[in-house]
Amino acid sequence: MNTITKNKYFSFQRFMLLLKKEAQFNVKRDLLIVGAMFSLFTLVMTLVFEFDEGNYDSEMLENLHFIAFTVMLFVGGVFISSFSFMELRDKLKSHFYLLTPGSNFEKFLGNLLISLVAYILFMIVTYLTYSWIFNWIVFKLYGLQFSPLNLISEEFLIAINVFVLVHSISFLGSITFKKYPVIFTPIAGFILLTVVSLFNELMEKIVFAKMDLDKHLSNIDFEDFFGQYENLFKFILFYVIPIILWITTYLKLNEKEY
Amino acid sequence: MEFNDNKAIYLQITDLFFDEILMKKWNNGDRIPSVRELAINIEVNPNTVMRTYNYLQEKGIVFNKRGIGYFLADDAYKATLNLRKEEFIQQELPQIFKTMNLLDIKLKDLEILYNEHINKK
Amino acid sequence: MIKIEELEFYYKRKSELFQHLNVDLNEGKVYGILGHNGAGKTTLLKLIAGLLFPKSGKCSVNGFVPKERNPYFLQEIFYIPEEFEFPSTTIAKYIKTHSGFYPKFDMNIMDDLLNEFELSVSRKIHNLSFGQKKKLLIAFAVSTNCKILLMDEPTNGLDIPSKSKFRKVIASYFNDDRLFIISTHQVRDLDNILDTIIVIEKGEVIFNQTIEEIQNTLSFQKVKNLSEMDHVLFSEKEFGGFSVLAESKDFGETKIDIELLYKAINSNKETINEAFKNEHNN
Incomplete structure (x- = not known):
């Protein structure tokens, strides 16, 4: 058999079929989530403008869109990435999903593309359009001028980077938990963080008890220490960990049984 | 069926x-x-x-x-006829003879019944 | 086409389902898998489909290892589970989004079968009854032209006319290149449509014979008194007499009563299998 046309890991044609299927059955739900967030934000802002005729300081005028965008990106993103591999959590549908003639890699990539790349792009375009209309109306009605969303600021890039990290966590959660990953992933994350900090605490109390840790620590210049390795930390946090978690998700999909 | x-x-x-x-x-x-x-x-x-x-x-x-x-x-047609005849003689007829014996039906009685049946048609 | 060797499988380590499962299944056959509840019928189908992974041993299907879920393997296998749920959409849209995955999908067959099962493509799937959904899935599965079709209790939920149509569908679309496996309790629904009977019990294949071999070997009789017959392999009392299983070489070929055969195998598999060995040696 021809190995070029017969690729068992990736074929564009199969991938498009999978995307079409996802679009038909799952993207509707994603759009509803995004729609709900924008509606809620609009409602809140309307109430604020109607009832609170107070002063809007320059900081709020400047940052409103960045904050609103980031909150929506994260909230919506956690929901949408948690809804990945939806059929796998339904006993009556998961066999259909596993047996759909596409490779595990294509199925993984399809979910990643929709919940990460397509989602971010969609949110940016939608928010830009929304904020443009928002600014125009608010200016006409209230005479206020909000700064537009700045896509090339450093804060914006960091927000996206952090979102990628959050995505990789809840993406892994979506294939790990058989039910309600949107609830269980944060719980699991919280427990993990608690365990890590308890462990730290213990180390400090037991292992380093004899040393005067505070004295040692006060000698270290943290600013300098983190500053020195900042790029490394960022690289690990924003690139290495997400990639490891995505790969874990893919491997978990490979091992999925019905 | x-x-x-x-x-x-x-x-x-x-x-x-x-x-x-x-x-x-x-x-x-x-x-x-x-x-x-x-x-x-x-x-x-x-x-x-x-x-x-x-x-x-x-x-x-x-x-x-x-x-x-x-x-x-x-x-x-001919082959079928022969085959079925053979089957009838070998399998069904002995059963009929057995029942005739049990019910004490003589060959003459059978002849009358057979003729009646034919004439009805 | 399906080769299972020394396969081991369990859900919980302490209760092994299959320890040394060995079975070969070939194309051109409609296999009927019989067995008690919990004997492992559904598990076997899932192992073949790659929905479950063997703990050890070999499972090769159509030249693939099912566990890998190679798309070219998945294109040639369709599994109809006992229970399932469709996405909420219309029949037409479902076909449109799913048929493309199967390169040999035949829309003419699909149309014919929808007609036969009286399903209109504009119907919303979630408004259909369970029996109608099952018919839709059967129609789709057959239309994919997959080599391997696995069916778990396919006649469950079908009304009497639909059961008859189901048999017609199997007779129409089954051919020498395809392999159908039907797991069932309702043997009577599938009586003449099966051509190999497999019985599994306690994780082992305890019987595997074609209808032709069964026909040549076993004779199914009804008698008033057991004393009327010698060489009885198995008998069951019923109204006005006994249903009896004996060897064909003594009593001639008869219509196969799969239920009686199944009971006989469960009560004494050694005697029954011995009869087949003897017939083979003759």
Whole structure:
């Protein structure tokens, strides 16, 4: 058999079929989530403008869109990435999903593309359009001028980077938990963080008890220490960990049984 | 279709053929249904129907024209008649004789009954 | 086409389902898998489909290892589970989004079968009854032209006319290149459509014979008194007499009563299998 046309890991044609299927059955739900967030934000802002005729300081005028965008990106993103591999959590549908003639890699990539790349792009375009209309109306009605969303600021890039990290966590959660990953992933994350900090605490109390840790620590210049390795930390946090978690998700999909 | 007899299914299908041939619904040289057509019709596995066709081919009642289908042989009627007669004499008649004995029916009684039956027709 | 060797499988380590499962299944056959509840019928189908992974041993299907879920393997296998749910959409849309995955999908067959099962493509799937959904899935599965079709209790939920149509569908679309496996309790629904009977019990294949071999070997009789017959392999009392299983070489070929055969195998598999060995040696 021809190995070029017969690729068992990736074929564009199969991938498009999978995307079409996802679009038909799952993207509707994603759009509803995004729609709900924008509606809620609009409602809140309307109430604020109607009832609170107070002063809007320059900081709020400047940052409103960045904050609103980031909150929506994260909230919506956690929901949408948690809804990945939806059929796998339904006993009556998961066999259909596993047996759909596409490779595990294509199925993984399809979910990643929709919940990460397509989602971010969609949110940016939608928010830009929304904020443009928002600014125009608010200016006409209230005479206020909000700064537009700045896509090339450093804060914006960091927000996206952090979102990628959050995505990789809840993406892994979506294939790990058989039910309600949107609830269980944060719980699991919280427990993990608690365990890590308890462990730290213990180390400090037991292992380093004899040393005067505070004295040692006060000698270290943290600013300098983190500053020195900042790029490394960022690289690990924003690139290495997400990639490891995505790969874990893919491997978990490979091992999925019905 | 219902198979009520205790005979093997492929033989019951064979009987179906015999009936069609003896009642002249199917005549010598006629094209007969394909294995698949018959299988669908009577809801039987095609492999079982194939067994009937093989059996009938062995008996020289049907033949296969490659790529065209199955046909009744030129002497299908005669062959069927002989086969059924033999079967009747060997299998059904002893049963009838046994029952006649039990019920004390004489051959003469049978002759009268037989003639009545014929005349009715 | 399906080769299972020394396969081991369990859900919980302490209760092994299969320890040394060995079975070969070939194309051109409609297999009927019989067995008690919990004997492992559904598990076997899932192992073949790659929905479950063997703990050890070999499972090769159509030249693939099912566990890998190679798309070219998945294109040639369709599994109809006993229970399932469709996405909420219309029949037409479902076909449109799913048929493309199967290169040999035949829309003409699909149309014919929808017609036969009286399903209109504009119907919303979630408004259909369970039986109608099952018919839709059967129609779709057959239309994919997959080599391997696995069916778990396919006649469950079908009304009497639909059961008859189901048998017609199997007779129509089954051929020498395809392999159908039907797991069932309702033997009577599938009586003449099966051509190999497999019985599994306690994780082992305890019986595997074609209808032709069964026909040649076993004779199914009804008698008033058991004393009327010698060489009885198995008998069951019923109204007005006994249903009896004996050897064909003594009593001639008869219609196969799969239920009686199944009971006989469960009560004494050694005697039954011995009869087949003897027949084979003759």
